[in-house]
Amino acid sequence: MSLSGSVSRIWAVWLKELIQMRRDRLTFGMMLGIPIIQLILFGYAINSDPKHLPTAVYLGEQTPIVRSILQGLENSGYYDIVVQTSDPTEGQSLLSSGKVAFVISIPAGFTERLVRGDRPQILIEADASDPAASSNAVGRARAIIGGSLKRELSGTLGYLAPTPEPYDLVIHAEYNPEGITQYNIVPGLLGVILTMTLVMITSIAMTRESERGTMENLLAMPARPLEVMIGKITPYVMVGAVQTSVILLAARILFHVPFEGEFWLLLVGVAVFVVANLALGFTFSTIAKTQMQAMQLTFFFFLPSMLLSGFMFPFRGMPDWAQNVGSILPLTHFLRLVRGVMLKGGAFSDVQAPIFAMGTFAIVVSMIAMLRYRRTLD
Amino acid sequence: MKTEFAIDVRNLVKRFGDKVAVNGVSIQMPYGQVWGFLGPNGSGKTTTIRMICGLLNTTEGEGTCLGFDIAKDSRDIKIRTGYMTQRFSFWGDLTIRENLEFVARLYQLPKMKAKVDETLENLGLSHRQHQVADALSGGWKQRLALAAVTMHKPELLLLDEPTAGVDPQARRDFWDEIHRLSSNGMTVLVSTHYMDEAERCDRIAYLANGVMVTKGTVGDIIDKSGLITFTAEGDQIREFATHLKDEPGIEHVAYFGSALHVSGMNREHLEAALKAKARDGVTWKEVRPSLEDSFIALMKSSGADTRAHQ
Ligand SMILES: Nc1ncnc2c1ncn2[C@@H]1O[C@H](COP(=O)(O)OP(=O)(O)O)[C@@H](O)[C@H]1O
Numbered sequence: 138m139s140l141s142g143s144v145s146r147i148w149a150v151w152l153k154e155l156i157q158m159r160r161d162r163l164t165f166g167m168m169l170g171i172p173i174i175q176l177i178l179f180g181y182a183i184n185s186d187p188k189h190l191p192t193a194v195y196l197g198e199q200t201p202i203v204r205s206i207l208q209g210l211e212n213s214g215y216y217d218i219v220v221q222t223s224d225p226t227e228g229q230s231l232l233s234s235g236k237v238a239f240v241i242s243i244p245a246g247f248t249e250r251l252v253r254g255d256r257p258q259i260l261i262e263a264d265a266s267d268p269a270a271s272s273n274a275v276g277r278a279r280a281i282i283g284g285s286l287k288r289e290l291s292g293t294l295g296y297l298a299p300t301p302e303p304y305d306l307v308i309h310a311e312y313n314p315e316g317i318t319q320y321n322i323v324p325g326l327l328g329v330i331l332t333m334t335l336v337m338i339t340s341i342a343m344t345r346e347s348e349r350g351t352m353e354n355l356l357a358m359p360a361r362p363l364e365v366m367i368g369k370i371t372p373y374v375m376v377g378a379v380q381t382s383v384i385l386l387a388a389r390i391l392f393h394v395p396f397e398g399e400f401w402l403l404l405v406g407v408a409v410f411v412v413a414n415l416a417l418g419f420t421f422s423t424i425a426k427t428q429m430q431a432m433q434l435t436f437f438f439f440l441p442s443m444l445l446s447g448f449m450f451p452f453r454g455m456p457d458w459a460q461n462v463g464s465i466l467p468l469t470h471f472l473r474l475v476r477g478v479m480l481k482g483g484a485f486s487d488v489q490a491p492i493f494a495m496g497t498f499a500i501v502v503s504m505i506a507m508l509r510y511r512r513t514l515d
Numbered sequence: 516m517k518t519e520f521a522i523d524v525r526n527l528v529k530r531f532g533d534k535v536a537v538n539g540v541s542i543q544m545p546y547g548q549v550w551g552f553l554g555p556n557g558s559g560k561t562t563t564i565r566m567i568c569g570l571l572n573t574t575e576g577e578g579t580c581l582g583f584d585i586a587k588d589s590r591d592i593k594i595r596t597g598y599m600t601q602r603f604s605f606w607g608d609l610t611i612r613e614n615l616e617f618v619a620r621l622y623q624l625p626k627m628k629a630k631v632d633e634t635l636e637n638l639g640l641s642h643r644q645h646q647v648a649d650a651l652s653g654g655w656k657q658r659l660a661l662a663a664v665t666m667h668k669p670e671l672l673l674l675d676e677p678t679a680g681v682d683p684q685a686r687r688d689f690w691d692e693i694h695r696l697s698s699n700g701m702t703v704l705v706s707t708h709y710m711d712e713a714e715r716c717d718r719i720a721y722l723a724n725g726v727m728v729t730k731g732t733v734g735d736i737i738d739k740s741g742l743i744t745f746t747a748e749g750d751q752i753r754e755f756a757t758h759l760k761d762e763p764g765i766e767h768v769a770y771f772g773s774a775l776h777v778s779g780m781n782r783e784h785l786e787a788a789l790k791a792k793a794r795d796g797v798t799w800k801e802v803r804p805s806l807e808d809s810f811i812a813l814m815k816s817s818g819a820d821t822r823a824h825q
């Protein structure tokens with residue numbers, strides 16, 4: 138088995154596919170038209186009320202009043218305190234890697250100053266890159282803390298309880314301070330559009346050959362399954378690149394979405410994501426018997442991708458089973474990546490987990506495709 | 516790895532569900548010959564050809580093609596074989612040139628551009644090379660397909676009804692090309708329904724209901740059929756023929772041009788039947804049965820297709 142032979146055959150299939158793609162005006166137009174239409178349709182938001190958001194607390198002291206505040210936050214159902222730390226910098230890194238949605242800081246001397254009537258500060262830093270996820274929890278914080286203190290301060294300290302609040306609640310919405318939903322939706326749309334168009338197009342790659350009767354000819358010639366697969370999906374990587382450019386430009390021009398992170402990092406992520414989707418589409422085309430079935434498989438995949446990836450509903454607001462299903466979908470990881478890079482300005486170390494997850498997905502589905510690939514007409 | 520036979524398969528069986536498409540076919544075909552593969556529609560010709568070149572797995576049976584195991588070495592077989600499918604299966608939305616270039620690249624032909632130019636020139640399609648293949652007429656499509664599957668100079672050529680629906684002149688051109696390729700050393704197995712094409716083959720294999728009914732040269736097949744044939748000439752032959760069809764002793768009645776062929780397996784019975792139906796102005800003459808007479812008899816004697824019940 139010579140490498141130059143493989144390259145020559147991949148090149149042959151690649152060129153053939155590219156020419157056919159170009160001649161199929163309708164499909165070609167759709168690949169560029171769909172992103173623009175969806176972008177405009179989806180440019181407006183979807184909201185929800187997620188609970189049990191992971192929260193880190195930084196405690197400068199441990200007193201009954203502080204514990205009571207934490208208790209109140211947990212009882213509200215909005216905050217799940219997953220980390221308690223006495224290191225003031227740890228909260229920030231947890232927030233930027235997306236491990237927690239909130240960091241609540243209660244400084245040393247809080248209780249003493251509260252008793253003195255100095256109105257000490259409580260700081261809540263929220264990951265607002267997904268504002269739908271964080272806004273309700275933040276909105277409730279004042280009432281929750283007020284309720285806890287009212288109980289604590291009922292005895293001899295009763296004089297502190299009445300208005301105004303005896304403490305100062307400071308809220309920092311990080312990454313998307315205005316809580317503009319489009320900032321979250323538009324980068325997500327990049328993932329949704331790539332998923333839909335790329336899976337759909339490659340899912341008919343082999344079924345089209347069967348339906349047109351050209352499959353027999355292709356099988357009678359000495360191209361290997363992997364060569365056919367690579368030759369057939371790589372032309373669409375370029376389509377993905379064009380779509381990505383269109384959406385990113387629109388994000389900038391129409392919705393003024395900021396770009397905080399490294400551009401190359403986003404490109405690496407997009408590339409892995411595009412390959413994952415193309416490989417999946419090709420796998421569908423080895424399973425489906427007709428183009429119609431291929432389309433149905435695509436939609437069967439597309440719906441959960443929309444619903445369970447965190448695009449439609451905040452990921453953390455979903456029940457566990459849905460989160461588990463969502464974790465398999467490449468779109469889920471792509472959303473983490475694209476939000477992490479575009480809105481949070483994350484570095485490679487912050488987004489390597491989603492990149493790795495998408496890469497694993499691509500390899501696994503490619504292996505399935507190779508097992509399913511028809512080598513004969515049986 | 517040179518074996519005695521280009522195709523050497525034994526007892527090939529192919530079932531689709533409970534339908535038996537091919538039922539124990541054996542072929543031993545020497546290198547360098549042109550063989551005709553005949554049989555009615557649905558008799559299993561296409562299925563047999565596909566098993567030989569590794570496009571279908573066999574249900575039973577085994578064998579080699581160009582010395583390679585048809586079950587295991589299908590890739591080696593594909594590299595050395597040209598297979599022209601029954602239905603045109605090149606890419607209609609690619610141009611003539613693009614189709615040829617695709618094939619040339621897949622087989623890594625050296626000097627690809629020059630090779631494609633030469634092929635187009637030989638085909639006489641140079642001036643149409645930038646039209647999509649779908650724009651070609653049936654005859655031209657077949658010639659393009661033949662050119663495409665022979666570009667890599669295969670040792671074995673498998674042609675599945677290459678001239679179906681092609682006009683007589685184009686058929687003759689096509690066969691001239693087949694003989695030219697054969698004289699260059701290619702081994703050719705071609706399936707067809709046309710008797711004149713069958714007569715141009717070194718040997719004929721006749722399939723019916725998935726079974727090889729007879730094989731041999733044209734002469735062998737006619738002799739083996741054991742048929743006796745009389746030809747009648749005279750007035751109102753057509754009307755006369757209707758009276759002969761159901762007569763005992765007469766196997767079949769068929770026209771060749773204006774002559775009527777009446778055939779039977781038993782001389783006594785046949786002559787008795789003809790005597791009984793004697794008529795003024797009609798003269799009988801015994802002739803050597805034609806290939807077609809033999810095939811009509813074979814088709815009748817192999818009976819109805821009962822494979823679904825086997
Ligand atoms: N893929 C298939 N599935 C089911 N039946 C098939 C398939 N291919 C062929 N057959 C059946 O097998 C028989 C032989 O077909 P085929 O080999 O195409 O005959 P021929 O080429 O001599 O006309 C036919 O009855 C046909 O219906």
Ligand SMILES: [Mg+2]
Pocket residue numbers: 557560561562601675676
């Ligand atoms: Mg056939």
